Amino acid sequence: MPSVVMLLRHAEKPLGDGPPHGVTVDGALDPESLTPRGWQRAGALVGLFVPDPSYGRGPNLPTPTRLFASQIGGGSSSQRPRETLLPLSERLGLVVDSRFPKEEVGELVRAVRTIDGVVLIAWEHELIPSIANMFAEDTSRVPQIWPDDRYDLVWVFGNTGQGGGIEFREVPQMLLAGDQPTPIGTAGPA
Numbered sequence: 001m002p003s004v005v006m007l008l009r010h011a012e013k014p015l016g017d018g019p020p021h022g023v024t025v026d027g028a029l030d031p032e033s034l035t036p037r038g039w040q041r042a043g044a045l046v047g048l049f050v051p052d053p054s055y056g057r058g059p060n061l062p063t064p065t066r067l068f069a070s071q072i073g074g075g076s077s078s079q080r081p082r083e084t085l086l087p088l089s090e091r092l093g094l095v096v097d098s099r100f101p102k103e104e105v106g107e108l109v110r111a112v113r114t115i116d117g118v119v120l121i122a123w124e125h126e127l128i129p130s131i132a133n134m135f136a137e138d139t140s141r142v143p144q145i146w147p148d149d150r151y152d153l154v155w156v157f158g159n160t161g162q163g164g165g166i167e168f169r170e171v172p173q174m175l176l177a178g179d180q181p182t183p184i185g186t187a188g189p190a
Contacts, residue, residue, distance in 0.1 A: 002119045007155040009125040010080035011038035044175035065117030070102035081122040109134040137166045143184040152179040
């Protein structure tokens with residue numbers, strides 16, 4: 001079992017046919033890719049997870065040793081989860097494991113439970129609570145919805161070291177203008 005599992009929503013996406021449009025890493029229009037703001041967040045995640053020591057550690061998030069994003073194809077052609085982790089994967093020299101379609105959250109969690117280290121998972125926001133519930137000891141502390149307008153959080157599951165318990169916390173990213181300093185909290189069913 002990993003020492004820490006972190007979940008985040010893929011970065012900002014297009015909200016319709018108008019601007020802001022999704023663009024690939026090369027700048028080509030693509031409705032399945034991140035918006036320019038999403039690419040900014042993806043780049044800023046590098047500083048969140050691999051901070052410059054001269055600036056201090058920030059919210060005290062560990063540096064991932066394994067990266068997971070949902071697979072492209074099948075039920076989803078979204079590039080966004082993988083793109084969100086792309087700058088971080090390049091900085092760390094890690095491959096993003098994208099072997100699981102977004103609906104196969106049980107298979108994802110089973111695979112993650114078999115590895116050691118620090119895992120970061122980027123996924124579609126409506127499925128993150130389901131993934132989180134599989135890692136939580138107390139699901140009453142886990143929000144059961146991830147709001148459509150929030151891209152700015154990291155959900156963290158870590159061993160407390162006290163009897164092997166699992167701690168859950170929400171960490172506001174505070175990377176871009178407009179990011180909110182408050183967690184989602186314990187919201188009811190969607």
